[in-house]
Amino acid sequence: MAKTTQNNVDEDELRRMKLEVALEVKSLRRIISAYLNYPEAAEEDVRRNERSFQKLPQAHKELLSHLPSKFQKLRWCILKNSFFIFEMLKAFEPPLDMSQDIDLCEKECQRNVQNNSVFTGETTLGSCRLLSADGRGVSHCIADAVNPVNVIHNAPKEMSLHQYDVLNVGSCSVGERKENEFCPTDGSAFSSTCCNGNVISSTPDWLDPSLQLHVPLVDVDKVRCIIRNIVRDWAAEGEKERDQCYKPILEALHNLFPHRNEESPPCCLVPGAGLGRLALEISRIGFICQGNEFSYYMMICSSFILNHTQTSEEWTIYPWIHSNSNSLSDSDQFRPISIPDVHPASAGTTEGFSMCGGDFVEVYSDPSQIGAWDSVVTCFFLDTAHNIVEYIEIISRILKEGAVRR
Numbered sequence: 001m002a003k004t005t006q007n008n009v010d011e012d013e014l015r016r017m018k019l020e021v022a023l024e025v026k027s028l029r030r031i032i033s034a035y036l037n038y039p040e041a042a043e044e045d046v047r048r049n050e051r052s053f054q055k056l057p058q059a060h061k062e063l064l065s066h067l068p069s070k071f072q073k074l075r076w077c078i079l080k081n082s083f084f085i086f087e088m089l090k091a092f093e094p095p096l097d098m099s100q101d102i103d104l105c106e107k108e109c110q111r112n113v114q115n116n117s118v119f120t121g122e123t124t125l126g127s128c129r130l131l132s133a134d135g136r137g138v139s140h141c142i143a144d145a146v147n148p149v150n151v152i153h154n155a156p157k158e159m160s161l162h163q164y165d166v167l168n169v170g171s172c173s174v175g176e177r178k179e180n181e182f183c184p185t186d187g188s189a190f191s192s193t194c195c196n197g198n199v200i201s202s203t204p205d206w207l208d209p210s211l212q213l214h215v216p217l218v219d220v221d222k223v224r225c226i227i228r229n230i231v232r233d234w235a236a237e238g239e240k241e242r243d244q245c246y247k248p249i250l251e252a253l254h255n256l257f258p259h260r261n262e263e264s265p266p267c268c269l270v271p272g273a274g275l276g277r278l279a280l281e282i283s284r285i286g287f288i289c290q291g292n293e294f295s296y297y298m299m300i301c302s303s304f305i306l307n308h309t310q311t312s313e314e315w316t317i318y319p320w321i322h323s324n325s326n327s328l329s330d331s332d333q334f335r336p337i338s339i340p341d342v343h344p345a346s347a348g349t350t351e352g353f354s355m356c357g358g359d360f361v362e363v364y365s366d367p368s369q370i371g372a373w374d375s376v377v378t379c380f381f382l383d384t385a386h387n388i389v390e391y392i393e394i395i396s397r398i399l400k401e402g403a404v405r406r
């Protein structure tokens with residue numbers, strides 16, 4: 001009898017783990033699909049504007065005669081952004097087998113409904129919590145996050161800055177890439193050919209269209225949001241804003257640890273590290289810094305910039321094209337942004353710089369984290385808490401005795 005109960009528990013546990021993985025694959029596919037849907041969704045916006053333009057009386061069209069060329073220019077900028085996005089996706093190494101069966105999610109959900117619940121234990125993974133993926137109040141599911149189970153059972157999954165791969169650009173080296181040259185002529189922004197027909201890099205299997213999901217437009221909005229956020233963290237244009245947010249933190253760290261020892265640098269954790277710039281800057285001033293982030297939207301992008309860029313200003317994007325607000329002129333909207341303003345791999349970081357994927361609460365509640373950090377720094381993170389007391393308790397626990405708590 002006891003054995004049967006144990007078998008049932010084991011089966012439940014196995015099913016639960018499989019479901020967790022399937023849910024995470026599904027949510028990661030959804031995020032990848034959102035990135036891949038960017039050109040189509042952006043093109044649809046342009047088409048909608050064109051249709052509106054066509055409906056105008058002829059006299060009004062003549063007054064707005066610049067618009068048709070603006071639409072074409074928008075398309076060109078969308079292609080540039082799409083190219084950047086696709087190269088970013090190709091460089092990403094999913095931590096999961098993306099080809100696995102995600103129908104399990106639907107089957108288990110049905111089972112859940114029929115049996116009330118299959119799980120004997122916690123059921124949080126299936127439940128949606130409101131999490132801010134980009135700090136602007138967007139709600140998304142916990143399953144959008146890097147799987148906390150992976151990180152808890154294994155060591156935190158780290159993407160070390162110093163383990164970056166060389167960007168595979170095939171016969172088209174970064175230096176050779178020219179403006180206009182990526183232009184796919186078949187209307188597909190994600191063509192794998194460019195540079196006069198040279199294949200620039202092979203497309204991984206998990207980017208196969210058959211694996212992609214239909215995603216709501218709100219997901220694609222998160223991609224646009226990431227593209228705008230890149231400016232704040234990784235462009236010269238964002239320097240003023242960075243100075244306002246990050247400089248006081250860097251100065252405080254410097255003042256609190258004035259005599260940093262190169263042999264044994266103090267360590268600093270940055271939960272909710274976003275696109276990773278603050279963590280990089282902390283590393284540059286002599287801390288062993290770890291950024292922690294749970295949004296794949298952010299991680300895909302920060303990993304690309306930290307690990308795969310080859311020079312500063314390697315990429316040009318057009319982050320402002322999707323909004324007609326707050327621009328004085330069309331040229332404001334079309335201004336190109338070069339990224340990154342610093343080349344992370346040659347930015348003078350301190351050995352041990354890493355990004356850790358996972359939910360802050362899950363990862364840093366692990367006993368191995370107790371008393372592990374000299375300092376914990378947050379920037380626009382504490383207000384993402386469901387329970388701020390929990391965040392503070394964890395921060396307090398993981399700090400070394402006498403470490404910085406401010």
Ligand SMILES: C[S@@+](CC[C@H](N)C(=O)[O-])C[C@H]1O[C@@H](n2cnc3c(N)ncnc32)[C@H](O)[C@@H]1O
Pocket residue numbers: 131132133134135136271272273274275292293294295298358359360361378379380381384
């Ligand atoms: C407002 S953004 C700030 C990002 C970055 N610190 C900055 O200043 O640009 C908050 C970030 O925290 C991340 N985040 C929220 N809850 C988290 C959690 N429980 N664990 C890890 N990251 C989390 C979000 O994905 C988001 O990137």
